Amino acid sequence: MSSHDGQKALHFDHVSVRYGKTTAAEAVSFAVPKGSVFALLGRNGAGKSSLIRCLLGQRRPQEGAATIFGEDAWSNRARLMARLGVVPEEPDAPPDMTARQLAAFCSRLYPSWDGKGVETRLRRFAVPGDVPFARLSKGQKGQLALALALGSLPELLVLDDPTLGLDVVARKALFEELVDELAERGTTVLLTSHDLAGVEAMADRVGILKEGRLLVDEPLDDLKARFRRVSFGQSDVTPHGSDAMKALDPLALKQASWGMEAVVSGFSEEAFARFAEAPGASDAEASPLSLEEIFIALCGEEGGRP
Template identity: 40%
Template sequence: MNPPAIAVQALSKRFGRRLAVEDLTFEVPQGSVCGFLGRNGAGKSTAIRMMMNLLDPTAGSVTLLGLDSRRDHTALKRRVGYVAESPVLYEWMKVRELARFTAEFYPHWNRRRVDELFDRFAIDREQKVRHLSRGTQAQLALALALGGDPELLILDEPATGLDVLVRRDFLESIIQLIQQEGRTVLFSSHLLHEVERVADQVVILDRGRLVRSGSIEEFKLSTHLSLEESFIDAVGVKERP
């Protein structure tokens, strides 16, 4: 039996007296698309940064693809793709230069896929990164993350900076592409309709604590509520755009 793509166990992070993430435990099955849902400030980005070994946890552990995210960090770099909410890109480079530079870090770089995504997103390869809009920079970061052919893709608010229609197409097209190949995606969002449209699993976080997790279908069958109603029931607020 395959291990879960993501296994988070009793994960906590304290900043001074404030607990940003508290005793977080959940699993994401391989081959699923999981929405990591919560209001702004719920602790999603902090949890993701700990998953990616960018932030040391106060307590707990994370396993990605059966490997310890801290001990096996080097091995995981080539198997896990990650796009931060505000990706750090070398702004003085042209797009094609950045793609060539990034490819050097991956033994199985998928140039055809990157070119297809550049065309799909209408990214000018001769443009310097600093001259791209925030939304286009997000698309560029995602295309580069997919170039490494990751088994697991972790996206932190990946569509930030895109307008509503582009945002919807962006998420649906990329997640469809990944899911067709049996890969796993975890993406954070505070927008319920966005998660419900593309995800089959959901993890709901509030004030750093897990309030619910599981398949969206299980949610609906067990609670007889929509995802939005279940979210409101869990955290006591309506979705805010």
């Protein structure tokens, strides 16, 4: 195991998770620097939940290790949980307990507790204090979970698809709360989400999982800088096999309604200029891709290599 590293909040070191013969994660390695907002993305079943479970010490990986602040997540679970705030995908609590009772209960579990902050957030979210957990709406449960997670003044916040099932207003409130937390305390965040537009505005680093393997682990700005959609008019001379096309090295090439479309994962102006001048590629144009489009290009049905 690596020695304590002050720059990393968490580290997955060749983590493999298997359920019987099914592999959920295969030798996944990545680190989240302190103060970073890391978005772990992937389709359902890509292995996100298995990795999160390893991180929270709920599951021991078959190979490799997940470490938090340099300590093994499995063997130091109890101690590490005090430094973590977690908003699970499906927030759960004793059905009869109210938000107020839950807050009182949680306050005793952590060395430091920001009771005032919890109260303020519950008021802002308009989560009633005296309604049993089971009778709260899905959005309210998530907001309560976030308020409680932030109440422990965590050094690392783990948000497992926190916007799932939330309406637009609740989602907006959640992101604003996250902005406040980041501005105030610089908390490190590990986030999984299907709301890629929200992630795009918040994450500084992204990891993309596909079928248990990590395809991408880099700063969001870098990822977006290297992806482009190149569209060009169709003509009799197809540029498929041309040297210019090879230099462009597209990830995917498809027929669009007005011509051809290629997704390029290692875009360079020079290669594009050569391609645009090549015979057969008329009206070539390169346009940027949103994170969502990049995700689809990598993980969609006909997705390819990174």
